[in-house]
Amino acid sequence: MSDFDDILARSARALASGIRRGELSAVDVTQAHLEQIQATEPALHAYRCVTSELALEQAAAVDRARAAGAQLGPLAGVPVALKDIFVTEGVATTCGSAILSGWVPPYQGTHAQRLADAGAVLLGKLAMDEFGMGSASENTPFEPVHNPWAVGHVPGGSSGGTAAAVAARSCALGLGTDTGGSIRQPASLCNLVGLKPTYGRVSRHGMIAFASSLDQAGPMTREVGDAALALGVLAGVDPSDATSLDAPVPDYLAAVDAGALGQLAGTTIGVHRRALELDGLDAEVRARFEASLAVLADAGARVVDIELPHFEHAVATYYVLCTAEASSNLARYDGVRYGLRRARPSLRETYEATRHDGFGVEVKRRILLGTFVLRAESYADYYGRAMQVRSLIAQDYAAAFTRCDMIASPTSPVPSWRIGAKVDDPLALYLLDVFTIGANLAGLPAISIPAGFTTSSPRLPIGLQLIGPHLAEPALLRVAAAHEAATAWHLERPPATGAAS
């Protein structure tokens, strides 16, 4: 194994520790990841842009700081990459859309700033579905992203570039965003850990808005400890986001270390059995889910049945609310203040032509749907009613958490599929969000972790999801770490990384 292979095999946590102790230089770690980007990008198209020069400057600064005996941040020298939805000062940010092509933000978002303050090295920006709208990272005018586990397959979405890059070792950890499952579903399809925090746990300042009452940023990593490390850096109140929570940030790594001991006695896991009878739940996904439950039970967890009476209404509720919010949030893209402009004789024609040329078909579909549900004639029957059903869904979770500490389910009802296979059936794609969107509607934290692979060829990853009560991230991380300690799925390496597992 070469030195660079050794670097790429390490978790973000191990890299940070190796750099802190002087066993590794941050420049070598960065160089190894830049070479991996070169090796894997022709097949994957995970990156929208690579900031090599900036990354090497940041890495050299970390090495100089260490040599000078300075205190290093928790992510010092760790190469990270951000979904292209995060605003990065001086680095082009497209949000996967032609309407923002060429936009170079004049300010830094909170996520990029907190990562930089923690010493992280920014490798670049990652591909995604346009404005976060999609489940396959195909809804974009740019190249679709390919799954490192099977390059003809989708990596999931909308944070599919992040998932592909982390799985391919072309960054040590990545940041995604999750409005209805966009961190957890691609994590599931790429054998990763994906953590959607409690709504408000992480700031939304500098995260381009899709549906503001649902959007949340979080880490995507190969190991549970890396997600805890990143969340500790990102979490906390932010004066620039009035919805960020002013709650103490606990020691997430301590929760992981406790879980890694593999003792879950006293933890109760709820299972909504009726959801497992759903049409379209893949038999292998169901089998891996039952196997994961057995792993948790073997570690001492108690598994109980719970009910979520309005579960089957979550997808419809979500697609009313997210499209309503999207139609409002995306009104700002009109060709006047930034991004694409199609010059026309009148202002109205300029708006209409710019938005026609700048938005892709899925974004247009959602803007039109959102406009419909917010019309005066439709508002009460659609938006108002969906907000009432959202209350019922949140109440269902609150009632369930009186009987259990967290709820387990598959993350995605299906493993990855071939690129292009589902692009013409938007409703079928929306229905694949069935297990993930409840956590967004109720503002709850949720994590997806590796749970095995299909037995058919190509061998495709399958994920397990855990949803907890508000601010229960430590409990989720503890149980996720116990599952990781009892399994070896996270150690496998996909074919498209230039090395065998």
Next chain:
Amino acid sequence: MANDDSTLVDELARLAHLELPAAEAHVLGAQLETILGYIRRLQSVDVTDVPEYLTAVQVRSGLRDDVEASTLDVDRALAAVPAVHDRLVAVPKFKD
């Protein structure tokens, strides 16, 4: 949306400031009808006396302290504007 798909889609596109040629309107109209058919299932949920969802418990005051703070530099903000005239955002004529 039934029999007047194109009328409704055209109206939605007008409200959304979105140019929508007939061919695109036709495809999107059919897809919206399918999606709305699914969404209409929400009408069967009993929501009697159920309040609309509110996240207010989580939301702090949106008001900042009334102290002077730096703002984005005008020239940096204008650097991303597609058309600028005399350090102002330029738009086509919108009033006779």
